[in-house]
């Protein structure tokens with residue numbers, strides 16, 4: 321009963337505060353122009369047109385455009401006086417398209433704190449692994465991530481970035497002339513190509529004794545079957561010791577789809593993965609969760625929340641199996657269990 325009331329409170333307050341902000345931003349205050357009063361339509365009943373650019377291409381054209389979008393939040397974090405990390409390359413990497421995507425997404429959801437929090441959590445897991453003697457980091461779906469250039473890492477560390485050819489070519493163009501702090505290699509590969517990725521993992525496995533895999537912002541775009549198969553393949557090389565993933569509950573996946581699904585569908589990249597079991601999803605695939613950190617609680621510690629979300633952060637984290645409605649997001653460190 322208490323839990324239902326809390327859930328209901330969350331949904332009502334979220335929709336009311338969003339509706340207020342949107343209604344205010346719709347008013348016209350130009351001199352001589354009467355304010356336009358549109359009939360109020362509750363947010364859940366609104367039908368949004370597919371988001372298009374002026375030339376009629378979708379705002380998010382393909383999966384790699386999501387890399388431009390998330391880079392914007394690293395740029396913004398960098399510019400804060402209390403930045404949790406600094407990425408001096410992010411603004412250039414995100415480019416105009418990244419800014420346009422972020423601006424459009426913010427018309428549907430004003431909450432942008434989860435993205436810098438996710439980056440911060442991944443940074444802390446990576447730094448811990450390197451401190452503990454990790455000799456290789458494999459960043460699958462690296463996108464426009466610039467950690468090899470911006471993090472304090474030992475020169476002897478090997479770092480491999482894997483992503484689709486177009487986004488890596490763009491990134492190399494922007495970062496030409498910059499020097500990474502580690503031994504960096506980029507691999508242009510469609511990770512959906514299973515034989516090719518198994519071949520790559522076997523090769524990388526031979527290069528290292530203690531490798532960390534990171535998949536920041538990738539799994540949500542894959543089906544559970546694909547995530548399971550990827551996990552199986554990552555468990556094959558014995559030197560792939562740890563893996564950092566980000567996760568959403570089914571409730572958060574649904575909420576994100578409602579808020580910004582239209583953008584992603586236009587580029588044919590819907591949100592697909594939000595397992596009920598949380599990080600335990602990976603256990604049958606060779607990966608044991610060792611630590612799960614909540615985005616909301618981390619954001620509260622870092623003072624990134626508005627008063628409403630800050631209040632919510634005092635609630636205990638939901639435990640898997642997650643119910644279908646409660647939103648939750650976090651990052652998890654997995655350890656090989658074979």
Ligand SMILES: C[S@@+](CC[C@H](N)C(=O)[O-])C[C@H]1O[C@@H](n2cnc3c(N)ncnc32)[C@H](O)[C@@H]1O
Pocket residue numbers: 383384385386387390391460461462463464465482483484487509510511512535536537538541
């Ligand atoms: C949301 S972005 C995240 C990028 C980066 N990890 C970050 O956090 O900034 C998702 C990335 O996944 C990559 N991606 C998606 N599907 C892929 C595939 N099948 N093979 C390789 N990369 C893929 C996209 O190109 C994109 O760079």
